[in-house]
């Protein structure tokens with residue numbers, strides 16, 4: 229596919245010009261605009277209202293210096309970001325990513341995706357994202373605390389429970405959220421749900437930690453159902469070993485599937501016995517807590533498993549593939565390996581794991597794709613439930629949360645499928661998710677005038 233509509237072309241060209249070098253952001257925008265062609269053709273009023281020109285321009289972009297002192301007494305300086313992309317349907321909402329490769333192009337791509345993802349949940353949350361090029365791996369707790377306190381010392385003036393509510397993403401888990409929350413409360417002297425993914429004793433939501441992974445598996449289940457198949461007995465290739473992988477593995481095990489791989493930046497693990505419930509699932513948490521960002525030790529702990537250094541798991545034969553590591557982990561080479569291995573279903577866990585070229589190639593080869601902005605929306609959906617819990621000064625029970633999550637994921641799947649069908653895309657969930665997410669944002673923006 230390519231963009232043929234003149235209005236969409238003009239918008240994309242101007243995004244390219246204005247955001248030169250931000251390749252992940254350009255990729256995310258291109259993918260969405262491409263799907264919107266039939267919608268734009270039916271709604272000439274959008275062009276008259278400059279709707280897309282406004283949609284691709286963040287409402288506010290904040291960058292700031294984050295100075296901190298390491299354990300050797302040396303001064304370090306990182307760069308902090310918050311992109312407040314779109315508040316048409318609710319306060320800005322989206323995670324913070326701490327990773328050395330973070331720059332504006334990554335934060336903007338994540339913020340842009342978040343607009344549609346949050347809209348798809350059906351809940352009142354706008355799109356935003358933030359982070360830093362700080363690398364928490366290998367840092368002491370004290371260093372992470374000093375960094376988080378310095379980061380919040382600038383960020384606090386831009387956020388609030390009804391303005392902008394950050395959460396975690398890569399490199400930001402319960403520990404970081406705790407330090408960030410403590411500093412916000414100290415600076416602002418208000419106890420409010422300004423961050424989600426908090427610890428349970430101080431306002432966190434039962435089930436939030438596993439929500440992203442559980443939601444992905446519910447979404448995959450709905451995809452399989454379309455083809456009269458079920459998860460029970462299926463072999464699954466999963467990448468990554470962090471929070472998203474962990475939740476995904478857990479729910480897959482509960483539903484009777486078998487996870488045969490995990491991966492890290494150092495290579496991948498093939499476990500013919502499956503990454504089973506109990507000790508093996510728990511070991512993923514240990515790997516992550518080690519702060520080394522490697523998966524190789526899994527094969528030492530469980531000797532039946534084999535470690536493939538420097539390789540990715542995409543050539544391993546399986547019934548279902550669920551990338552849970554990071555953006556663009558599946559390019560053309562990996563997509564070809566997947567097709568050669570007989571891949572039929574790809575359900576994206578990580579944000580934008582597949583390049584646009586690879587998505588087209590997989591689709592042309594009959595692979596059914598569940599796009600990340602739909603499939604991984606269970607995390608942010610539960611974040612919004614956490615916001616509601618905090619605003620209502622109450623506590624929700626785990627079963628209540630799980631039930632709501634499951635019905636949200638089924639709804640997301642069904643509304644993406646219906647939108648694709650309505651605009652002549654068949655069962656193309658990539659296009660359907662973009663359109664269903666967009667429709668709600670577009671009507672809210674139209675109603676609110678030129679802002």
Ligand code: 2IT
Nearest residue numbers: 322323395396397608611
């Ligand atoms: O990519 C994502 O949706 C997240 N990192 C979670 C965002 C959130 O606000 O819970």
